[in-house]
Amino acid sequence: MEQSFHEMHCLIDLMVGNGIAPNHFVYNILISAYAQEETVGEVMHIFTKMQQEGLNPDVANYGAVINLLSSIGRMDDAMSQYNQMITEGLLPGIIVFTPLISGFCSCGKWEKVDELFSEMLDRGICPDTVFFNTVMDHLCKNGRVIEAQDLFDLMVNMGVKPFVRDYNTLIHGYCLVGKMDEGRKLLDNMCSIGLKPDDFTYSILIDGYSMKGRIGDALIVVREMLDGKVKPSIITFNIMIGALLKGGRKEEAKDLFDGIWANGLVPDVITYSLMIQKLIEEGSLQESDDLFLSMEKNGCVADSHMLNAIVRSLLRKGEVPRAGTYLSKIDERVFTLEASTAGLLTALASGGKCQEYKGLLPEKYHSFLEQGTD
DNA sequence: TTAGGGTTAG
Incomplete structure (x- = not known):
């Protein structure tokens, strides 16, 4: 990374030398690349450098920086960047709110999640499928499946179509708290609206039943999966084998x-x-x-x-x-x-x-x- | 591919 950081500098110098000033696009490719490596120092350095060269960061630049800070739990810093972009008169979009809210979910600051979600709606920003799936997943993994279900209902009411992955996320949430019948209902529900469950859907349910010791119900789902011509993955096999061994079969x-x-x-x-x-x-x-x-x-x-x-x-x-x-x-x-x-x-x-x-x-x-x- | 997310097993 150190080497490519050096190369980045050379490249920018070369561009400047040829009379081509790097623009927001160039800087954002760099910021995003370093953000993926979670090299905060480099990202902040590039971010400062562009400002020194008289280029004010745009929403995408802020989005990439806020995403990096949020992903490593530096929420205070992420919020300062957010406030800074507001001060500069930039309008934050869903690209900024998704990582910000996801970051607060990760550290369990649920009141901040609610606050930012309200602010986002007040600003007229519509949550999309990525946003809903991200937040529902966080809620489910923290045992907050009721809130995840509320969000799912809100998504439908707002006209954002749920995909198979959204169902999988929510079914997993129910399985994690042992509410197997609710999970099972969702499987039937998704089929009724024409969504085809995938191997994840079935694996999640099979594992959920197995954890509750309901091996018979797990095997019914296995049968449905095979009848539905959904090909099991090796993970599905592992879940099924684990369930059978646990049940003494x-x-x-x-x-x-x-x-x-x-x-x-x-x-x-x-x-x-x-x-x-x-x-x-x-x-x-x-x-x-x-x-x-x-x-x-x-x-x-x-x-x-x-x-x-x-x-x-x-x-x-x-x-x-x-x-x-x-x-x-x-x-x-x-x-x-x-x-x-x-x-x-x-x-x-x-x-x-x-x-x-x-x-x-x-x-x-x-x-x-x-x-x-x- | 300029920016945000995500599911299953020991």
């Missing part, structure tokens, strides 16, 4: 796993992680090792989360030597031990077998055993 989960390839997909690290943990849990240790090997043979590489989860499963089963094998992989690949994994190691030593276990685990992790003997 291992054979069906295994059938789904075997059917992944027929759907033109390949299992990913999460699919394998789910299956392997289940095998360990039921004591099929050789099978779990075999699956791990075939996974790596298929080019799917274990990540830190997976190895930690495997180690924890093995430790819970008292399979210390095998856990040692996977701990060595964590060590070799320079992954970190997660706190919950370390906690299990420490707990292990409190049983008085610290010395015995030391011989089974890589030396690097002996300190966790020693902590347990205090």
Whole structure:
């Protein structure tokens, strides 16, 4: 980035040297590019530089700067820029209000959200589909699904057509607070107005039912998805496999796993992680090792989360030597031990077998055993 | 591509 910052300066100097003064377009391309990298120093430098050269920032320039400041939570600074542009007589548009309001949502300043939304409407600025989706998503993720629903209704009343993504956002909101029947109603509602649910819609609902332990209802949605000719993604498979395993329906989960390839997909690290943990849990240790090997043979590489989860499963089963094998992989690949994994190691030593276990685990992790003997 | 946003799994 430092290099390209230098290049940017050279480019601007070259333009000036050729009698071409950089305009708002040029500056905004630069500001936006640096904003994407979240390099605040550079952005503010360019912003100052353009003003020094007698070019007053336009609404787009302010929009890009306010977006950057809001995205990193510097709301005081974002508001100062907003006030500055008002002072200069510029008229803020939806491009300025969306990041500003989104920023206040991110830090939970809901009264500021309400205040700015009112101000925006007072200024005659119409919220659009991007605005509604952004704010609804924030509300849903904070458990404020009732307010998200109100916003959704307002959107419809204002004549802004909801898209599949808006439904997905709201259904997710209901799932997060366990209101599955409301989520389910929305699925039917979107179908009735001619919107076709996608794999996200179904996956969100399947996961929601699964979290509530309603495996039967989850499977009904799976059936509807397949009947509707919506192709599941590997994530959908992972959700379904997770739901079945949770419901103790291992054979069906295994059938789904075997059917992944027929759907033109390949299992990913999460699919394998789910299956392997289940095998360990039921004591099929050789099978779990075999699956791990075939996974790596298929080019799917274990990540830190997976190895930690495997180690924890093995430790819970008292399979210390095998856990040692996977701990060595964590060590070799320079992954970190997660706190919950370390906690299990420490707990292990409190049983008085610290010395015995030391011989089974890589030396690097002996300190966790020693902590347990205090 | 001059400016704002967003969904699912261990």
